[in-house]
Amino acid sequence: MDLISDQGLRVDGRRAGELRRIRCKLGVYDQPDGSAYLEQGHTKVLAAVYGPHQIRGSRTKALQDSVVINCQYSMATFSTGERKKRPRGDRRSTEMTMLLKQAVSAVIKAELYPRSQIDVFLEVLQADGGNYCACVNAATLALIDAGIPLREYVVACTASLANGKVPLVDISHLEETMGGPNLTVAALPLSGQIAVMEMSQRFHIDHLEEVTQLALQGCRDIYKILDKAVKEHLLETGDFFPQLESN
């Protein structure tokens, strides 16, 4: 089976540059300071943000000039096709945690909260490819819901290369397993900066530019969706005044 058919359709019926459906909600829970739920196709994640608060545990971790950002990536044991033995603590989760921390650290205005801590917790409820992307996007929404000052949104998207020439955006689990390289980019879409970039397989350097371009385009598309969701949420909660925005 090909990743992309002669008619230009992918296995799930999308075209090469189309994202999966994104649905999200801010403020799902009351107890965390900020929370968000995000669905990207069949990938479903929940994010919760606690803080800024006093450093928990040993005080020696505290930084004098910036905030300590603490992340945890965890997957529900029933989230994958085959049952996972442990929700967290395995190598992949630890790596994800690290990459998440890298992405959110790029946008949080850390200098505003010295000697404090911000916790960002992510829980994958259902995994269908692009877990990291969904997590970063949900984390951004949860940070906004928590009211933590950000430089701008951090948005992540994957891209791949089908049949050695056609770049694809927002890779599903099926496409991941069918082969093809996988490029994950977490970017600041307005300034066009890249915060995290990871590649799963090799492909020719000639293709790198267009695949990266497509991933960044995906980030910009996702940004528009997230931004709309944030504005709608704020209109609903009454914290947003469109007339101020237009000035």
Add this chain to the structure above:
Amino acid sequence: MASVLLNDAEKTFILHGVEVDLRCDGRRRGDYRPMELETDVVSTASGSARLRLANTDILVGVKTEIDVPYPENPEEGKLEFFVDCSANATPAFEGRGGEDLANEISSRLSRAYQSLPLAPLCIVPKQACWKLYVDILILECGGNFYDAISLAVKAALFNTRVPQVTGSFLDGGSVDLEVSDDPFQCWRLDITKAPVLVTLSKIGDNCVVDPTAEEETCSVASIVVAVLDSGSLTAVIKIGEGSVHEQTLIETIKTAQKIGVELNSSLMTALNQEESLGPKRQRFGFLK
């Protein structure tokens, strides 16, 4: 559990409220908070349910796997409970922080679920059986874990579809199993023997059902009773540091039994109602 800080005045307020049968949120001693239940929310699991009891949020996924029966019960399947306390619920659960609570809940659940007959899960005696992994994810804590978890587990088991298996005996007595790929070729569990747990917290001289996290901190002890449809009890557990008088205990168990039967029947009504909407019903998940 979630750390709730209450001062003496607040505790007294709750205590006095319970005394006059009017709790802080306007409920009486025997009232539950509103619940929301939805089944079939996770497509990667064979059965799933999400239950929201005011601020307590539980997601349960049931996974099926073929395994070898225990030598002591060669004609029975296996049932395993796994509880994961998500850090989303409280930062105290980060890393291995929730493990103690998780183990406590899962061991008590498996004890209460001993009433569920596991013989239907056997495929070939001594050789193959279904193992059901009941994975419970705690997403937010607002008190009364046991009731919420047991309801969500029962709903998820109701929703579970176990695939049909065809097998043929090969030489040497080994079997070759073939699991059906067709999602409609499946059977469902009989959950009439699945209990629900009812927690009664003793606050002052009275017991309340469905305690909030604040009420749990005021309570000296709680009694958790596992009740079947028929009113039979499968487990009685006392939790908390305080002690309860024998007479109180017996009265509490009787109350819990009555409530448990009602809870079971309203759960089944809700599940059947959802079922009657058919496969095309609108799904809300976490977006509502």
